[in-house]
Amino acid sequence: MQERYEPAVVEAEAQAYWRDSRCFSPSEAPAREKYYCLSMFPYPSGRCHMGHVRNYTIGDVLARFMRMNGKNVLQPMGWDAFGLPAENAAIANGVPPAKWTYENIAYMRKQLQSLGLAIDWSREIATCRPEYYRWNQWLFLRMLEAGIAYRKTGVVNWDPVDQTVLANEQVIDGRGWRTGALVEKREIPMYYLGITRYAPALLDALEGMRGWPERVRTMQANWIGRSEGLNLGFPYAFDGMSGVLRAFTTRPDTIMGVTFCAVAAEHPLATYAARGNAALAAFIEECKRGPAMESELATQEKRGMPTGLHVRHPLSGEPVPLWIGNYVLMSYGEGAVMGVPAHDERDFEFAKKYALPIEPVIEIDGKPFSTDAWQAWYAEHGRCVNSGPYDGLDYEAAVDAVAADIAKAGLGGKQTIWRLRDWGISRQRYWGCPIPIIQCAQCGSVPVPDSQLPVLLPEDLVPDGSGNPLAKHAEFLACRCPRCGAAARRETDTMDTFVDSSWYFLRFACSDNPGAMVDERVDYWLPVDQYIGGIEHAILHLLYSRFWTRVMHDLQLVRCVEPFSNLFTQGMVLNEVFFRKPPSGRVEYFNPADVEVTLDPRDRRRVATLRADGIEVQSGGIVTMSKSKNNGVDPQALVEEFGADTARLFTMFAAPPEQTLEWSDEGVQGAYRFIKRLWKAVYDHLADGPVEPLERLDLDEAQRALRRQTHHTLAKVTDDIGRRRTFNTAIAAVMELLNALGKFAPRGPQDRAVIHEGLNTAVLCLSPIIPHATHALWRALGHTSAIVDEPWPAADAEALEQTTIEIVVQVNGKLRSRIRVAANADGQSVREAALADPNVRKFIGDGAARKVIVVPGKLVNVVL
RNA sequence: GCCCGGAUGGCGGAACUGGUAGACGCGCCGGACUCAAAAUCCGGUGGUGGCGACACCGUGUGGGUUCGAUUCCCUCUCCGGGCACCA
Numbered sequence: 001m002q003e004r005y006e007p008a009v010v011e012a013e014a015q016a017y018w019r020d021s022r023c024f025s026p027s028e029a030p031a032r033e034k035y036y037c038l039s040m041f042p043y044p045s046g047r048c049h050m051g052h053v054r055n056y057t058i059g060d061v062l063a064r065f066m067r068m069n070g071k072n073v074l075q076p077m078g079w080d081a082f083g084l085p086a087e088n089a090a091i092a093n094g095v096p097p098a099k100w101t102y103e104n105i106a107y108m109r110k111q112l113q114s115l116g117l118a119i120d121w122s123r124e125i126a127t128c129r130p131e132y133y134r135w136n137q138w139l140f141l142r143m144l145e146a147g148i149a150y151r152k153t154g155v156v157n158w159d160p161v162d163q164t165v166l167a168n169e170q171v172i173d174g175r176g177w178r179t180g181a182l183v184e185k186r187e188i189p190m191y192y193l194g195i196t197r198y199a200p201a202l203l204d205a206l207e208g209m210r211g212w213p214e215r216v217r218t219m220q221a222n223w224i225g226r227s228e229g230l231n232l233g234f235p236y237a238f239d240g241m242s243g244v245l246r247a248f249t250t251r252p253d254t255i256m257g258v259t260f261c262a263v264a265a266e267h268p269l270a271t272y273a274a275r276g277n278a279a280l281a282a283f284i285e286e287c288k289r290g291p292a293m294e295s296e297l298a299t300q301e302k303r304g305m306p307t308g309l310h311v312r313h314p315l316s317g318e319p320v321p322l323w324i325g326n327y328v329l330m331s332y333g334e335g336a337v338m339g340v341p342a343h344d345e346r347d348f349e350f351a352k353k354y355a356l357p358i359e360p361v362i363e364i365d366g367k368p369f370s371t372d373a374w375q376a377w378y379a380e381h382g383r384c385v386n387s388g389p390y391d392g393l394d395y396e397a398a399v400d401a402v403a404a405d406i407a408k409a410g411l412g413g414k415q416t417i418w419r420l421r422d423w424g425i426s427r428q429r430y431w432g433c434p435i436p437i438i439q440c441a442q443c444g445s446v447p448v449p450d451s452q453l454p455v456l457l458p459e460d461l462v463p464d465g466s467g468n469p470l471a472k473h474a475e476f477l478a479c480r481c482p483r484c485g486a487a488a489r490r491e492t493d494t495m496d497t498f499v500d501s502s503w504y505f506l507r508f509a510c511s512d513n514p515g516a517m518v519d520e521r522v523d524y525w526l527p528v529d530q531y532i533g534g535i536e537h538a539i540l541h542l543l544y545s546r547f548w549t550r551v552m553h554d555l556q557l558v559r560c561v562e563p564f565s566n567l568f569t570q571g572m573v574l575n576e577v578f579f580r581k582p583p584s585g586r587v588e589y590f591n592p593a594d595v596e597v598t599l600d601p602r603d604r605r606r607v608a609t610l611r612a613d614g615i616e617v618q619s620g621g622i623v624t625m626s627k628s629k630n631n632g633v634d635p636q637a638l639v640e641e642f643g644a645d646t647a648r649l650f651t652m653f654a655a656p657p658e659q660t661l662e663w664s665d666e667g668v669q670g671a672y673r674f675i676k677r678l679w680k681a682v683y684d685h686l687a688d689g690p691v692e693p694l695e696r697l698d699l700d701e702a703q704r705a706l707r708r709q710t711h712h713t714l715a716k717v718t719d720d721i722g723r724r725r726t727f728n729t730a731i732a733a734v735m736e737l738l739n740a741l742g743k744f745a746p747r748g749p750q751d752r753a754v755i756h757e758g759l760n761t762a763v764l765c766l767s768p769i770i771p772h773a774t775h776a777l778w779r780a781l782g783h784t785s786a787i788v789d790e791p792w793p794a795a796d797a798e799a800l801e802q803t804t805i806e807i808v809v810q811v812n813g814k815l816r817s818r819i820r821v822a823a824n825a826d827g828q829s830v831r832e833a834a835l836a837d838p839n840v841r842k843f844i845g846d847g848a849a850r851k852v853i854v855v856p857g858k859l860v861n862v863v864l
Numbered sequence: 865g866c867c868c869g870g871a872u873g874g875c876g877g878a879a880c881u882g883g884u885a886g887a888c889g890c891g892c893c894g895g896a897c898u899c900a901a902a903a904u905c906c907g908g909u910g911g912u913g914g915c916g917a918c919a920c921c922g923u924g925u926g927g928g929u930u931c932g933a934u935u936c937c938c939u940c941u942c943c944g945g946g947c948a949c950c951a
Contacts, residue, residue, distance in 0.1 A: 170950090294865090296865095299865050300865090535869080541951080572944075623944090653876090653889070654889085656878095660944065667875095669890080670889050670890055676903095728878085729888080859884075863932090
């Protein structure tokens with residue numbers, strides 16, 4: 001073997017072997033246990049970033065580990081290729097999104113391949129290819145037939161200057177990103193998928209999804225947001241109009257504390273009240289112009305205006321003033337709330353602001369209620385007071401009594417509502433999957449017949465920021481109505497890109513099938529055994545995918561119901577941001593690679609200067625790597641300088657994969673150094689000549705100790721990768737083993753035999769993480785088989801046995817001594833040994849121990 | 865604002881089920897090798913006091929439970945993710 005570790009040579013060789021042996025292209029083998037390992041496919045933004053390296057290395061370590069554990073492993077890769085950045089690039093550079101996207105894919109594929117991932121590239125898919133997106137269209141038509149997809153109006157951000165719809169991220173402080181014009185809300189017809197009808201199923205299934213992180217299940221449950229409560233009506237009779245204002249509440253027990261009702265600006269009663277009331281109409285207009293995002297709606301100042309109208313309290317019959325409130329959401333419940341300021345924080349704030357009465361009707365432990373300031377306990381459950389017939393009832397009894405009385409009055413009843421809204425999939429954009437609909441003047445919206453699928457997206461258009469170019473493309477627009485045959489216009493809206501990513505994991509099982517969306521191979525590979533991706537996808541992508549899979553299951557297209565058995569959510573990759581902000585003009589960001597950070601010797605202050613001009617730059621803290629902040633680290637340079645193994649090792653060692661990872665160049669050097677040390681250790685060992693077989697039963701104490709560490713390391717690495725998914729501690733354990741092997745000076749043949757076993761074990765343990773170097777080292781150690789095909793070994797239980805163990809002795813919980821006892825010593829003898837220890841006696845002094853706690857195999861605590 | 869996480873030496877992190885706080889790595893300090901440098905190797909490295917054995921302090925803040933808390937409970941602060949058209 002080579003004395004020097006040369007990653008470029010080693011990695012080219014290993015990758016050639018994997019490519020030529022096709023070892024990562026599995027076929028269905030029903031007799032074998034399958035393992036479908038999937039990392040979230042990337043958006044082809046141009047270049048890989050460290051987040052990709054991290055994501056795909058985690059998946060690759062697991063795929064390779066499971067492969068060595070005998071599983072039939074599938075690890076595919078594809079491209080989430082439709083989306084907004086391609087249109088932005090087109091606007092900036094005049095390049096068609098298709099060309100930009102395909103070039104990015106070609107470059108990023110090369111980058112990913114250089115990382116040596118155990119991927120079956122023969123299954124690669126790109127969602128912008130008609131072979132893929134035709135099935136989006138096909139299933140959309142099935143959903144239309146099933147009534148799951150439907151058309152209704154929805155609200156969008158409208159830029160009045162560019163005459164175009166803006167994404168939320170293109171609206172900055174209420175203005176269009178390019179034009180600076182005040183953004184308006186517009187109602188337009190859109191297609192929706194009825195995910196809400198799956199809400200109960202999606203919620204209930206979470207309970208059994210033990211392979212998902214608890215926090216993701218909690219987030220999804222909260223997002224779906226099941227609420228049990230009362231739907232109640234406030235009757236009204238205005239000029240020429242009477243009816244019932246419907247509201248939903250989870251606190252029917254506070255109903256006698258209602259002092260006002262508030263409706264959303266879009267509510268029909270708001271519209272009615274605004275007729276002939278210019279001030280109110282203006283307020284409604286203002287609310288409608290307000291933010292569309294929930295985060296902005298929730299943080300904006302709570303404002304309202306009285307309509308001058310009154311509705312009647314459903315139980316007391318008293319008049320209740322009706323307000324319009326900007327904090328009432330039309331999309332939740334009925335778009336109306338009953339205002340109980342004494343027991344709801346938002347209502348309290350609103351009532352204080354507009355001097356509405358606050359009437360406490362719940363008492364908790366006799367605590368004094370004051371209208372001066374809100375207290376958290378005002379919202380707690382208690383006993384009804386000032387509530388007439390309900391006085392003295394607790395929460396549950398009051399809810400039942402109020403619900404019964406409301407039902408008796410014919411004004412409502414108990415109801416369960418959901419926070420989850422139906423999924424609007426229409427996008428007024430070019431670079432997406434065309435929605436297969438034809439708009440006919442006679443027949444309305446008509447589905448494109450299956451025989452005419454796919455509706456092809458022309459790939460040569462260049463958006464200019466002023467609306468969807470499809471809407472100006474005569475060739476695309478022109479079509480005939482499938483129903484009446486008259487000339488018609490093709491729908492120009494495309495689908496949300498979450499549609500593309502909601503089923504790609506199914507297509508990987510049968511990506512070569514041109515005749516069907518899915519086939520029987522999907523039932524072999526699915527569900528995904530391990531799904532890996534960023535925590536930022538915890539709700540939307542994962543919930544949409546679960547929904548889509550259920551729809552396909554109900555249409556009898558796939559057998560599986562839940563697509564991802566186990567989910568692993570990785571943390572983000574962060575780096576420091578450096579910038580200068582000139583007194584006038586825009587902030588300029590500098591890549592950390594171009595910045596020199598030194599420590600000022602006088603005041604120990606960190607000083608950052610730009611290498612190019614030596615002038616100071618400011619630090620903006622450590623945040624997620626992004627193009628816009630110019631703080632990304634390109635893995636390409638890293639791979640070229642140190643090799644893929646170093647990049648992989650560092651990203652796996654630097655932090656547990658679930659946590660955020662801060663970038664540091666020094667750590668990379670450390671990872672590189674470790675591989676070089678491993679390489680040198682094997683080289684030096686082999687240079688001493690052939691190795692004799694290990695005489696397991698005839699070893700001295702030192703040899704047994706080293707062997708114990710070898711097998712302890714193997715057991716720990718197996719557990720850390722297989723169960724805990726803490727690759728950083730697995731790597732640390734192998735580092736410790738290598739340190740121990742280095743300190744062990746061989747004197748005889750059995751010393752060398754024990755070292756040989758240790759090196760073989762270290763190489764095997766690291767092979768999922770640094771597969772190229774270990775591929776070469778395995779061969780060098782004399783094995784004829786490839787390490788990728790080697791079965792994962794089991795630790796030798798006998799080697800792990802110990803005759804004596806160390807016990808920690810505490811006095812009053814503080815560490816005072818350590819004693820060695822026989823491994824099988826009973827509690828009584830351990831206790832006696834601890835009390836006899838001189839250091840312990842010193843602390844006990846003359847007094848006697850009040851209590852002695854013995855934790856077998858661990859410690860003794862003497863309590864004085 | 866709401867939902868979900870996180871906070872441990874100079875730095876990244878370890879401590880898995882309530883039981884030795886700081887494994888492993890980086891950086892730094894000292895030494896070896898070298899004409900020199902790089903690379904490599906050896907030793908040291910939480911803070912304070914002490915020649916030393918050792919002692920005291922120490923896991924974001926304040927409180928609680930416990931023989932014992934980085935770990936469990938409550939409070940607050942700061943940071944990160946999501947909030948439905950970024951993906």
